[in-house]
Amino acid sequence: MHKNELMEQRESKDYLSQLTLDCVILGFNEGELKVLLLRWKETQEWSLPGGPILQSESIDAAAYRILKERTGLNDIFLKQFHTFGEQPRYNLAEIQEKLKHLIDPEIWYKRAVTIGYYALVDYAKVSPQPDELTVECKWWDIKEIPQLLFDHNHIIQLALQALQIEINLQPIGYNLLPEKFTMPELQRLYETILDRKLDPRNFYKKIISLGILTRLKERRKGVSHKAPYLYKFDKAAYEAKLKEGGLSFL
Amino acid sequence: MHKNELMEQRESKDYLSQLTLDCVILGFNEGELKVLLLRWKETQEWSLPGGPILQSESIDAAAYRILKERTGLNDIFLKQFHTFGEQPRYNLAEIQEKLKHLIDPEIWYKRAVTIGYYALVDYAKVSPQPDELTVECKWWDIKEIPQLLFDHNHIIQLALQALQIEINLQPIGYNLLPEKFTMPELQRLYETILDRKLDPRNFYKKIISLGILTRLKERRKGVSHKAPYLYKFDKAAYEAKLKEGGLSFL
DNA sequence: CTATCATTATGTAATTATTACACAATGGAA
DNA sequence: TTCCATTGTGTAATAATTACATAATGATAG
Structure with a gap:
């Protein structure tokens, strides 16, 4: 790529992406693994906690921020496990339709990249808090997760796979x-x-x-x-x- | 985050990031692991192959594209291993100074996120090709890698760690x-x-x-x-x- | 008070996997 | 023909993993 091309690209911001982060927050209660999910306002649609990464913060810091906001916890086992950048990652039209009462369809970028983290927390210490776009934040049994927004079912699946490998390497x-x-x-x-x-x-x-x-x-x-x-x-x-x-x- | 805030953010593009990709392309020759590096124009500075991910492509596709461009190879073992988003990832002023003859310092974003991939290739089949910003593309012995641009020494280090784990799981x-x-x-x-x-x-x-x-x-x-x-x-x-x-x- | 139930705590033998270790065979070069 | 560098291979010792069953105990129900 030549200098001029780069400058042009920068101008058009064509090479910028919506960069978000999603957290698979896992707890353990009554002999079952639980994951923390959010229900969006005025719908029955659920998703993982997550959101945009700010320019001023590192991606790890963003993950800790989101965890703190949703769980109230500070010191947490947190691990990046995969970055999702399929094209498309999910059916954009479907999401626009489902969430149009909350977010102007214009706001959705064609290609959104999200960094997946999983967190391991002490179930009893968490007080689940919804964010600005959601009204309910609660634990779901890992075996009873509904159809989620975006590609979040897939993200959870990969988080659990990563955890199966990690359990051999750490006393998680x-x-x-x-x-x-x-x-x-x-x-x-x-x-x-x-x-x-x-x-x-x-x-x-x-x-x-x-x-x-x-x-x-x-x-x-x-x-x-x-x-x-x-x-x-x-x-x-x-x-x-x-x-x-x-x-x-x- | 409220709808209005999201719209404002989008307007300012504050939550967009420069999203790039870096490939640790590994080969094996004369009993040593080799990594493919690029020398930038008019300098003695080396870096990993990589570059911006285009809006129209998935991140995996971008990785295959870069590999194809640098090595001429199509079917390659390629694996995403980590996404780097420290803040800062490297000394920006230093990079701006080193590469000012190639890229207007203005173009460097404050926070750049890069997705790290490693590739395993048959050394003999590769014909190394520099890209638009570089003049030389060649194999370096993994034990003799010089100080690289950005945080690329660190990226190589983590790629090798990931490879040590992967070798237990696949006949790589x-x-x-x-x-x-x-x-x-x-x-x-x-x-x-x-x-x-x-x-x-x-x-x-x-x-x-x-x-x-x-x-x-x-x-x-x-x-x-x-x-x-x-x-x-x-x-x-x-x-x-x-x-x-x-x-x-x- | 006693019996019952659900669950915990624990040892040993068989199998399998890992480690340690050494030397004869061979192709080319001298 | 000898020498050199390197390949090809087996066995015994040790360590790790698996398979497997029963007595102990705290609460509850009768």
């Missing part, structure tokens, strides 16, 4: 559980993410052998069966192991 | 070698990517046990030592194994 379980948790809870989390049953004896051995868990004296009370022990993630041990290099998970 | 070796190759060549490729020595007997066992390699009757000739067998990647067997689900690599 600990981001999704409260500070104290039981072994069966942790196992159920792994089973949900990996989408397969695990043997409790082998799971216990494996997890314990990582040496990054502390068993407390306490047990969970109020369950109508043998009370399970509570465990805590031992962050210091984890950091130490990481430095030594040797840490792989399931 | 075959994209980097010619159709026929020897076992020691394949081993050296793995050693280079993983950056560690492998035992030849264990490597042989492991690779053969995947069952996706065919040993030919032929041997490589003209070497002043025992002539090694040639192997071919058995694509049919690979596809079959993939379907059955069970395929993991090193």
Whole structure:
């Protein structure tokens, strides 16, 4: 491309894109993975939280901003997993029609690129907040997600795939559980993410052998069966192991 | 964000970004990983191939376009690995100074986002072509890369990390070698990517046990030592194994 | 108070995968 | 013909993964 062409392009802004970000915010409750979705004003249409990235911020900062706005949480496990720039990413006319009461159809760019992040949060600590274009923000069971706006079903699908790989590389379980948790809870989390049953004896051995868990004296009370022990993630041990290099998970 | 704000934003184009793409094109020659770099006109400055993504194309299509332009190749293993949107990504003033003879400093946007792809190609099949802003396109040994423009050293670093993970999930070796190759060549490729020595007997066992390699009757000739067998990647067997689900690599 | 229910906690043996390790064979060059 | 560099290959030891079953316990219901 020649200097003049570049200048012309800049003039026409042809090479600029609408750059947005979408967050797949995941929590874990009652043995199921949950994802936080927003319902748009005056419709029954749902989508992922997200929005434009401002010129003044890095894309990571934008992701943290959106997370903070929707969940109230600051320190969150957040990871970019894919950038979506198909052409077209979704049926533009359909979206224009569905959301015309909210957004002038003119505003939709032909090609919108969105950067996908997933976040892992402690379900109990989140207070879901809708944004300016939406009226409802709530958790959905990952297995009961409706048809979403844009290509958001697809984005969630890829986020879950990325998570299945990540679970082998990091103790991500600990981001999704409260500070104290039981072994069966942790196992159920792994089973949900990996989408397969695990043997409790082998799971216990494996997890314990990582040496990054502390068993407390306490047990969970109020369950109508043998009370399970509570465990805590031992962050210091984890950091130490990481430095030594040797840490792989399931 | 309210409708009016969105309209205002659109007017000012504040939420639009310069969206570019950079390709880490990797080849393998003489036992070393090579990366294709471009030297800019009238300077000694090098960078990765890349450029703006056009409004009319998907980001994957843009990556294939750039690859085709720089290498002449069509069918290429190409993978998006990360999107870079730090703020700032690099020292803008420095870049403006270095490239002012080519590009009006005005043209540089404050925040540029680039999508990183890596490509794996057969070194021998590539005929490197510079683009409009560059005069030289050539392979560099991965271990001898100079200080590059922008944040391109960083981008290469992350591409190599992504490749180290990918090598466990796919037989990517075959994209980097010619159709026929020897076992020691394949081993050296793995050693280079993983950056560690492998035992030849264990490597042989492991690779053969995947069952996706065919040993030919032929041997490589003209070497002043025992002539090694040639192997071919058995694509049919690979596809079959993939379907059955069970395929993991090193 | 006791029996029942649901669930937790845990060990061992078999299988499979990984690692460690050494030397004879061979093609070309000297 | 000898020498050199490199290829081709097997076995034993160790480590990791899988398969598998039962006693303990806390709450609840009778």
